[in-house]
Amino acid sequence: METQKENKSLVNLSKKTFLQVTALLFALMIAAIVLTYVIPKGSFGTNADGSVNYLEYTRIEGSKGINIIKGLLAPILVFFSPSGLTLIMLSLFLIVIFAAFQVMNDVGGIRVLVGSISERFKKRKKLLLMAISLIFMCFGAFLGQFEEMLTMLPIVTALCVMVGFDSFTGFLVSIISCGFGFASAITNPFTVLLASQIIGANPMENIWYRIVIFIVMYLLMLAFIFLYVRRITKDPTQSLTYEHDERLRAAGNKEEESTDPVRAGRIKLTYIVFLLVCLALLITCSASPALRDYTVVVLIAYFLIFGIAAGLICTGEPKKVFKSFLNGVVGALPTIVFIALASSIKYIFDEGSIMPTIVHQINGIVEGRSLIMIALVLYAIILVLEFFISSSTAKAILVMGMLAVVNVGLTKQMLVLIYTFADGYTNVLFPTSPVLLISLSMIEVDYFKWVKKSLPLFAVNLALVVLFIIIGIAIGY
DSSP states (O other): OHHHHHTOOSSOOOHHHHHHHHHHHHHHHHHHHHHHHHSOEEEEEEOTTSOEEEEEEEEETTOOOOOHHHHHTHHHHGGGSTTHHHHHHHHHHHHHHHHHHHHHHHTTHHHHHHHHHHHHTTTOHHHHHHHHHHHHHHHHHHHOOSGGGGGTHHHHHHHHHHTTSOHHHHHIIIIIHHHHHHHSOSSOIIIIIHHHHHHTOOTTTTHHHHHHHHHHHHHHHHHHHHHHHHHHHHOGGGOTTHHHHHHHHHHHHHHHHHOOHHHHHHHHHHHHHHHHHHHHHHHHHHHOHHHHTTHHHHHHHHHHHHHHHHHHHHHOOHHHHHHHHHHHHHHHHHHHHHHHHHHHHHHHHHHTTOHHHHHHHHHHHHTTOOHHHHHHHHHHHHHHHHHHOOOHHHHHHHHHHHHTTOOOSOOHHHHHHHHHHHHHGGGGTSTTOHHHHHHHHHTTOOHHHHHHHHHHHHHHHHHHHHHHHHHHHHTTO
16 A cells, blocks of 8 residues: 555546546537537638738638537547647647656655755745745746646645645645736737737837736735635645645655655755756747747657656666656546647637637627727637637737737737736636646646635636726726
C-alpha cells in the first residue's frame, strides 16, 4: 500500500470527476451537433489577397447539419483538422510536463524546494500569497502565459500546503491569478498585441487605463484569496482539498524522515537550476516574436530531456526514474480526453458551417444602438464565441478581422479592450477550457464545486468589467 501511495500520479483524477466532466463535455458536443441542424449554414467571401471578407456573407440553402457519425467522431477527427497539430502539441506538452513533475515528486524534489521556501516565509504567509499571485498575474498580463503555467501548479500547491494553507489556495494564486492576468492584459501578445495589429490600433496608446484595470483586478483576486484563507484557517475542514492535502502532508512527513541532508542539498540545487532554466525559456520565447510560436515545442523538448536528466542526477537510479516518468505519462492520459472533447465543439461548428451565420448577426444586432449598448452586445457575443473557441489567436483573427472593417462607433482601443475582457476571464470558468479542467483534476476538485465557490468572484468581476467599459467610453478610451 505504501508503494502505491508513493507512486501515485500527480494528476490524480478520480473516476467520479472524470465521468462528470466527460459527461458535461459530451453533452455540449451533442448540443453543438443539434445546433448545426437548427442554425442555417453560411460562408464568408474572400478578398483579392486571399483573406476572409467578413462583410460578404452568403447563406447556404437546402443543406442539412453535420453528419451524425462525423459529429460523434469529432473528438478523434479534430486531431486531423487544420488545428490538429496545435492540439497534438498541447497534448504532448501536458503529458511530458506531468511526467517530468512526477519524477520530481518521486525523487523528493517538490518537497525539498517547497520546504526551503516555506521555512523562509513561516511568519510572512500572506506576503507569500500576494507575491505569488502578482507574479502569475504578470505572466498572464505581460507575456500571455496560461497553459504553460500548469508546469508550476504542483510546486505552488505543495508550497501552500506546507505553509499551512491548502492546494486550492495554490490553485487560486497560480492558475486563477494567471487567468485574471491574461484577461487584465497590458501587453499580452495573444490578445492585446495581436488584436491591435489586426485592427490597426496602437497597443501602447492609453496603456495607463489597462494598468489601472490590472491593479483593480489584482486587488479583487487578493480579496477572494484572503476570504477563502480566513475561512479555512478558522476551520481546516472547510477546505475544498482537505482529504487530498492530508495525504500530501502524510507523504511529505515520511519522505522528510528518510531524506539525508546531503541528498536533499543535491536535489535542491538540481531542481533550482531546472526551474530557473525553465523560467528563462518561458520569458525568452514569449518576448521574442521569432520564438513565440515555438514556445510549446521548446518546453516539450526541455521537459522530456532535462526532466529525466534531473531525476537521474538526484537518484542515480535509471530504472526508478523511467518508471516514475512512465507513471506520470499514464496518469496524464485522461486529460487528453478533456482536450479532445472540448476542442470538438469548435470542430463541429466549423464542419457544420454555422459559425459564419452566427458572426453575421453582429451587424444587425448592433445597428442603431447606443455606444454603451453596442459595447456590451459585442462583449456578450465574444463571450458566446469564447465558449466554443477557447483559442485566443483563432478568436482574434475571426472577431477583430471582422471589426476591423465594421464601423460600430467605438475606438479601436475600446474594441481591443472588449475583446480582451471577453476572451480571458472565462478561461478559468467555462468547462470548455482544458487548462481549467486539468488543473482542477490535479487538486481533486469537482468542476461544479469550483463554479459554486467562484460565483461571487465572477459576479464582482462582471460588474467591474461592465463598469470599466462604461467609464472607458465616457472618457474616450
